[in-house]
Amino acid sequence: MSVDASIALLSWYAVDKRQLPWRAEPGETPDPYRIWLSEIMLQQTTVAAVRPYFDKFTSRWPSVEALAAAEDSEIMAAWAGLGYYARARNLVACARRVAGEHGGRFPDNEAELRKLPGIGRYTAAAIAAIAFGRRAVVVDANVERVVSRLFAVDAPLPGARERLYALTETITPETQSGDFAQAMMDLGSAICTPRAPDCGRCPLAPLCAARAAGTQAIYPVKAAKAPKPRRDGVAYWLEHDGHVRLVRRPAKGLLGGMLALPTDDAPAEAAWREAGSVDHVFTHFALTMRLLCAESDRRDPDGIWWPIARIGEAGLPTLFARLAARGSEWRNAA
DNA sequence: CAATCGTGGGG
DNA sequence: TCCCCAAGATT
Incomplete structure (x- = not known):
């Protein structure tokens, strides 16, 4: 199952992956600064919303040193409209730590990345895998949805999160785990969507427990949300x-x-x-x-x-x- | 652990 | 119109 899933997914990704400004082409070396910046901006935020901000930030501040040297007020103003402004405050703090304490180079492993402001469990894994080729278990909302369907996980989120991490670990390949993670996210974005998943085009459909039972639409199960005051x-x-x-x-x-x-x-x-x-x-x-x-x-x-x-x-x-x-x-x- | 923290798009 | 949701982190 695990090998089948990663092979099927990586084959699909090689053909159908999205071209994104922060994504290195095959053979190119990914720029950790751009990977980091994109991952922070993409936290709880759609690709469409991020694009113009990513372009603006990378043209004004092409390197982590340039960003670290900027005024707080410039960066906050440039972030305006993107939301979740703690990300922008942490962005500056992180850039200055990397420039000042790491010689301008991002740490190349999850544990060290995790210590930096604004980098949590997901983002540390994503940067380690995508920018540095490390094997890491990358679980975002897309992966939660894909994996909950693949294994028909009936326990509701967020309680089921550890279970989903464990299941994702079983299908994460030893190599190309960055491509695997991005493939899972592209799949969740384009095919294994929240409302009406397009199982007919899904490379994982033959392996999917929810698909077999015809219950793909009920996953991921989520706890009831509180009313909005x-x-x-x-x-x-x-x-x-x-x-x-x-x-x-x-x-x-x-x-x-x-x-x-x-x-x-x-x-x-x-x-x-x-x-x-x-x-x-x-x-x-x-x-x-x-x-x-x-x-x-x-x-x-x-x-x-x-x-x-x-x-x-x-x-x-x-x-x-x-x-x-x-x-x-x-x-x-x- | 549960609450806090933005915004815009899609069904 | 309303509800859901998004490459989550922090306290």
Whole structure:
């Protein structure tokens, strides 16, 4: 079973693999910096969303040394819109560790990679396998789905995770485990999809227990999710002389480290006026944020004042970019 | 261990 | 429209 599965999958991958900007062509040597950067960006994020960010980052910062030398604010602004901003904070910290303590070279094994900020169990295995040719058991959401079907694992996630790791270990080949991992992910993305898997095109179909039973659609079994609470908030658009007041959010927590409009408490006493609201859905709650707008008669010298004509370059996360669009409309209407 | 942490696309 | 989901890590 194990050998059959890896051979069938690698044969399929040799023909049908996706071409991706971070993926080395056959015969090319993979660049650990690009593999690492792509793996961080791809955490809980689709390939389509990552592409433009990967291109932007690699052209601005072609090496880990270049990234390590950048200002935090530049990197956070460049990450704006991609989400999960702890990844960007860890990205900088990791780049500086690699540049400063590892001579600019990423560690070539799982255990050392795992010690770096932002690199967990999955990412350490993926980098070790893909960038350094190490045998590693690489389990992401795609692999969980493929393996849960292949072996008809009825236990629900996340409890079944260790079981899925053990099963993935049994089909991971001794060599080419990087290609094997990427093949599993391409398979999960293109064929062994969450809703309606295209078993007719699947190289593993003859080996698949769920396929044999006709039950592929029920896997992976997942625990019931908690209901999503609703919350309300207020943001403030304070402008003066063509500039708007921004704040840098605290390093930890929601949208941590990002530029934003002031929230909760008004940044000044002023004649605040309602300018509508924005509904925004985060992973674990839905937010309705009202926008209050005002013109200031003075410019607090300690604040961050951003030229409104260039607000698109501020690097606001999506919620605040949408609120800023409302603020600009309010301004043009006034 | 369970909660926290974004966003956009697809069915 | 709503729900699901994605190359997870951290605390």
